[in-house]
Amino acid sequence: xxxxxxxxxxxxxxxxxxxxxxxxxxxxxxxxxxxxxxxxxxxxxxxxxxxxxxxxxxxxxxxxxxxxxxxxxxxxxxxxxxxxxxxxxxxxxxxxxxxxxxxxxxxxxxxxxxxxxxxxxxxxxxxxxxxxxxxxxxxxxxxxxxxxxxxxxxxxxxxxxxxxxxxx
Numbered sequence: 360x361x362x363x364x365x366x367x368x369x370x371x372x373x374x375x376x377x378x379x380x381x382x383x384x385x386x387x388x389x390x391x392x393x394x395x396x397x398x399x400x401x402x403x404x405x406x407x408x409x410x411x412x413x414x415x416x417x418x419x420x421x422x423x424x425x426x427x428x429x430x431x432x433x434x435x436x437x438x439x440x441x442x443x444x445x446x447x448x449x450x451x452x453x454x455x456x457x458x459x460x461x462x463x464x465x466x467x468x469x470x471x472x473x474x475x476x477x478x479x480x481x482x483x484x485x486x487x488x489x490x491x492x493x494x495x496x497x498x499x500x501x502x503x504x505x506x507x508x509x510x511x512x513x514x515x516x517x518x519x520x521x522x523x524x525x526x527x
Contacts (some may be wrong), residue, residue, distance in 0.1 A: 367422070370430050372480065373414050373495050376473055379409035380502075383469065387462035394460045399509060403466070403502060410498055421449050463510040470503035 384404035388397045413426055422430075474496055481492040 367426075367430065369384075370414070370418055370422070370427075370475070371433055374431055374433075376413065376476075377407045377410045377414070380404075380469070380473075383466070387466065391459050392393075392463065393459060396462075398504070400462065403505065406502065410495075413498070414491075414495070417494060460510065460513060463506050463513065464508045467503055467510060468497050468508060473499045474503065505527075 381404050384400045384407065388400035388404060392396050393426065411431070451513055477492050477499065478498045481489050481496070484492065
């Protein structure tokens with residue numbers, strides 16, 4: 360019984376982080392002045408929704424569809440710690456891309472916190488749940504890498520670039 364409860368907590372955590380990540384990246388896209396920046400943030404926001412589908416498939420042999428839907432609609436927050444910031448605030452008096460750089464930095468910090476959280480969570484769960492959490496960690500690492508590449512490029516050149524990630 361403890362194993363299934365651990366799994367449900369892991370699922371709730373993953374769901375809430377993906378929902379918060381989606382919201383964060385949508386806000387970042389709305390506040391970004393660069394069309395390429397909007398495209399990247401929109402793509403990351405869409406990925407968060409895709410991750411929910413991936414997670415559902417990963418867990419489908421563990422819990423029923425109705426249990427999944429119940430967890431998706433649960434309002435319980437994971438560990439009472441927000442991973443993704445609710446607000447994006449511009450730093451006044453800096454270059455025009457400050458909003459983008461700040462959003463990229465906040466996204467990287469959030470993805471890093473999510474990776475750390477999942478890594479800690481994984482240590483206290485069964486092997487079955489650990490395998491699922493490893494998949495989630497890999498998804499978060501991919502997002503971190505995308506954000507880091509854009510941050511480094513934008514910070515050095517002042518311009519966004521189209522990555523293969525976006526189909527370019």
